[in-house]
């Protein structure tokens with residue numbers, strides 16, 4: 001059956017978590033690739049929610065409900081991405097920076113990386129620079145992924161890279177940055193090894209960094 005991506009997007013816009021969850025589950029059961037459900041249904045829905053918040057049509061309670069609805073749907077995507085995953089291509093630790101609790105994007109990046117064969121350690125949200133450094137020191141992941149979504153927290157990306165340098169760890173790990181407001185030019189400016197605008201790009205970037 002032809003999946004109705006607009007209906008999936010609309011369920012998020014309607015803040016209807018159980019509908020978003022049910023439509024996503026049905027689409028997966030019907031054999032629709034998880035990546036299509038994400039890119040053509042869920043993410044366009046999240047974009048509308050962000051636009052409505054910016055324009056003052058939605059307030060915080062709506063965003064919280066939208067986040068919950070998205071997470072409910074993501075449970076099914078996660079299982080599908082994991083089924084599609086096979087070998088271990090490399091290790092990645094990823095977290096959202098201190099004072100920032102946005103994790104939907106980070107969790108999507110994790111799902112796709114896992115689905116593409118990477119072993120991922122989720123360091124969570126609101127993670128201080130010292131914690132990123134000590135994880136790198138003790139576990140030596142191939143890549144450290146950092147996520148920041150707020151104008152007030154994006155500078156933490158620079159602070160973490162500087163903290164890695166101070167700790168003598170910068171040469172030991174590739175740093176990948178992302179999050180709604182991060183740009184390639186900002187990533188270059190702070191000396192990150194790469195920037196990914198979305199989860200699909202994060203997978204390509206991780207593959208590239210591992211090869212290098």
Ligand code: HCB
Nearest residue numbers: 050100101102103104105145147150151178179180198199
């Ligand atoms: Co939040 N919030 N929020 N929020 N929020 C944003 C981010 C704004 C842009 C909304 C707006 O004003 N239009 C805005 C930030 C403005 C700014 O600073 N420039 C904002 C604000 C202001 C706030 C609060 C300050 C609101 C308040 O309290 N007044 C507050 C801050 C809390 C805090 O962190 N300390 C807040 C809170 C919330 C929640 C809790 C209600 C909820 C988060 C729920 C959760 O994550 N568990 C929330 C949400 C849901 C959003 C929006 C609507 C969606 C974010 C999202 O999940 N996008 C967002 C508006 C928007 O961006 N459309 C709004 C979808 C994901 C898939 O995109 O960009 O996160 P993504 O991730 C992509 C991509 O960036 C990349 O891949 C991902 C997957 O494709 N990527 C990486 C991400 N991380 C990566 C790391 C890598 O290494 C590589 C690639």
